[in-house]
Amino acid sequence: MLINRIAILGGTGFVGHSLCNRLAREGYKLKVLTRNREYNRDNLILLPELDLVETNIHDPNQLEQQTSDCDVVINLVGILNEKGNNGSGFEHVHVSLVEKLLHACEKNGIKRLLQMSALNADAENGKSHYLRTKGKAENILHSNTSGLNVTSFRPSVIFGRDDSFFNRFANLLKISPLFFPLACHDTKFAPIYVLDVVEIMVRSLTDPESYDKKYQLCGPKVYSLKELVEYTANVMDLNRTIIPLNDILSRIQATIFDFVPGKPFSTDNYLSAKTDSICESHDLARSGIETMPIESIVPRYLKRKDFRSNYSIFRSASRRQ
Ligand SMILES: NC(=O)c1ccc[n+]([C@@H]2O[C@H](COP(=O)([O-])OP(=O)(O)OC[C@H]3O[C@@H](n4cnc5c(N)ncnc54)[C@H](OP(=O)(O)O)[C@@H]3O)[C@@H](O)[C@H]2O)c1
Numbered sequence: 001m002l003i004n005r006i007a008i009l010g011g012t013g014f015v016g017h018s019l020c021n022r023l024a025r026e027g028y029k030l031k032v033l034t035r036n037r038e039y040n041r042d043n044l045i046l047l048p049e050l051d052l053v054e055t056n057i058h059d060p061n062q063l064e065q066q067t068s069d070c071d072v073v074i075n076l077v078g079i080l081n082e083k084g085n086n087g088s089g090f091e092h093v094h095v096s097l098v099e100k101l102l103h104a105c106e107k108n109g110i111k112r113l114l115q116m117s118a119l120n121a122d123a124e125n126g127k128s129h130y131l132r133t134k135g136k137a138e139n140i141l142h143s144n145t146s147g148l149n150v151t152s153f154r155p156s157v158i159f160g161r162d163d164s165f166f167n168r169f170a171n172l173l174k175i176s177p178l179f180f181p182l183a184c185h186d187t188k189f190a191p192i193y194v195l196d197v198v199e200i201m202v203r204s205l206t207d208p209e210s211y212d213k214k215y216q217l218c219g220p221k222v223y224s225l226k227e228l229v230e231y232t233a234n235v236m237d238l239n240r241t242i243i244p245l246n247d248i249l250s251r252i253q254a255t256i257f258d259f260v261p262g263k264p265f266s267t268d269n270y271l272s273a274k275t276d277s278i279c280e281s282h283d284l285a286r287s288g289i290e291t292m293p294i295e296s297i298v299p300r301y302l303k304r305k306d307f308r309s310n311y312s313i314f315r316s317a318s319r320r321q
Contacts, residue, residue: 001112001206005029007067009057009101010076012040014162015116018194019074022202024050033057033066058097064104072112072205075101080130080164081263087129090268094133098140106146114201115141115152119216120275128271142212151210153201155217156277159294160194161301166294168264169232170302173240180233181243183250183265184273185226190218192284193292200287218279220291225273231294235302 011020011032023030024047034040037054044052055062057077067073077097082089098115105113120126121134141150157165173180197217204210223231226242233240245253254270257263284291 001208003028003072003112003206005031005070006072006074006205007070008032008074008076009097010078010116011074012044012052013076014160014164015158015194015197016076017043017162018160018198019076019201020044020047020050022195022198024048026202031066031070033063058092058100060100060103063100064107067101067104067110068108070108071110072114073101073105073110074114074116074201076116078116078118078134080269081266082129082268085258085267087133090129090133094130095136095140098137102140102144102146102148105148111147111149112205113141113148113150114204115150117152117154117214119154119156119218119277119279120272121154127274128268130268130272131275138214142214149208149211151204151212152214153197153217154214155192155197156190156219156279157192158194158197159191159219159298163194165191166228166232166298166302169229170236172264173229173233173236173238176240178239178241179243180229180240181245181249181253182226182229183245183253183270185224185229185242185244187225187273188222188276188278189225189228190220190222190278191228191294192217192219193294193297196284196289196291199289200284203287203289213283215283215287216279216281217284218282218291220293222278223294228294231298232302235299 006028008030010016012034020030029049031051031053033053033055037052041052055066057063079093117138118134120131121138123132123135123139126132126135138152159166226244229242250270254265254267257265258267
């Protein structure tokens with residue numbers, strides 16, 4: 001398959017940065033569609049052959065126009081929380097967008113699409129709005145009749161320098177006193193390194209074997225959430241006692257956090273965490289990709305972060321703050 005240009009939606013995010021870097025290195029021309037070019041220009045605009053274009057991807061006309069010179073689309077757009085609580089935000093971002101994207105691909109004769117989904121995505125049986133809408137998006141794409149070849153990727157939690165998992169727990173642990181109450185502590189995760197996710201995406205791009213497949217992406221080891229948070233505290237040299245909350249208290253914590261700006265934890269997150277985020281099939285191993293354990297990567301960025309946080313202490317000691 002000859003690829004002239006790849007349109008990437010959500011390419012400015014955590015996974016997007018790594019994917020764009022890798023694709024640019026492979027020599028692909030990229031067009032990253034963003035809601036805010038100024039805000040997201042750092043790092044990306046330095047890549048050769050990458051156009052960062054500000055557009056409203058929810059407007060079908062703009063989406064169609066911006067993808068008209070591309071022959072592949074990669075959709076990385078996803079949200080973990082919505083403004084309200086009725087699921088309409090998730091429907092808008094995960095489902096309606098994919099319907100518009102499918103239409104744009106049909107109009108522009110695009111025959112290849114990679115979709116970033118999530119483990120446990122299931123339109124009918126998913127426990128949260130997040131998982132149901134991710135499942136609906138997969139169904140819409142995989143049942144298309146326009147000859148669009150779709151591959152979906154279903155990762156467990158993804159880790160890497162700018163992840164929102166270890167970095168978030170590291171920040172929360174730093175500001176909490178000696179005790180750290182933890183909801184959904186026994187939910188299991190198999191964290192997968194962002195570059196391993198990128199590897200299978202890049203390999204799939206031109207591989208007809210991957211058409212219509214849904215790959216489950218997990219790292220080499222399974223941990224409970226409590227083990228992962230304890231590990232984070234250890235890496236940061238923080239002496240914290242993790243207090244596991246039972247199911248009722250976890251739900252109450254989520255309900256309270258629903259009202260905190262930015263929703264650090266929400267009822268929808270709580271419902272997602274009722275299902276373990278672990279793989280039934282080992283699709284990365286089958287593809288010959290050896291996955292990185294957290295122990296080889298996470299200390300590199302958490303320890304550095306910890307060191308950098310000392311700068312503010314040095315600055316205030318020298319009265320520069
Ligand atoms: N990170 C994980 O642990 C993990 C695990 C499983 C699945 N996933 C899935 O992997 C994908 C990428 O994750 P990520 O961690 O890289 O996410 P991220 O850093 O939050 O980036 C997501 C991107 O989506 C775009 N976006 C967000 N809300 C949008 C909206 N309302 N309308 C249009 N665009 C919007 C943003 O692009 P602009 O700001 O440029 O518009 C943003 O850069 C997501 O679909 C996520 O559900 C992630």
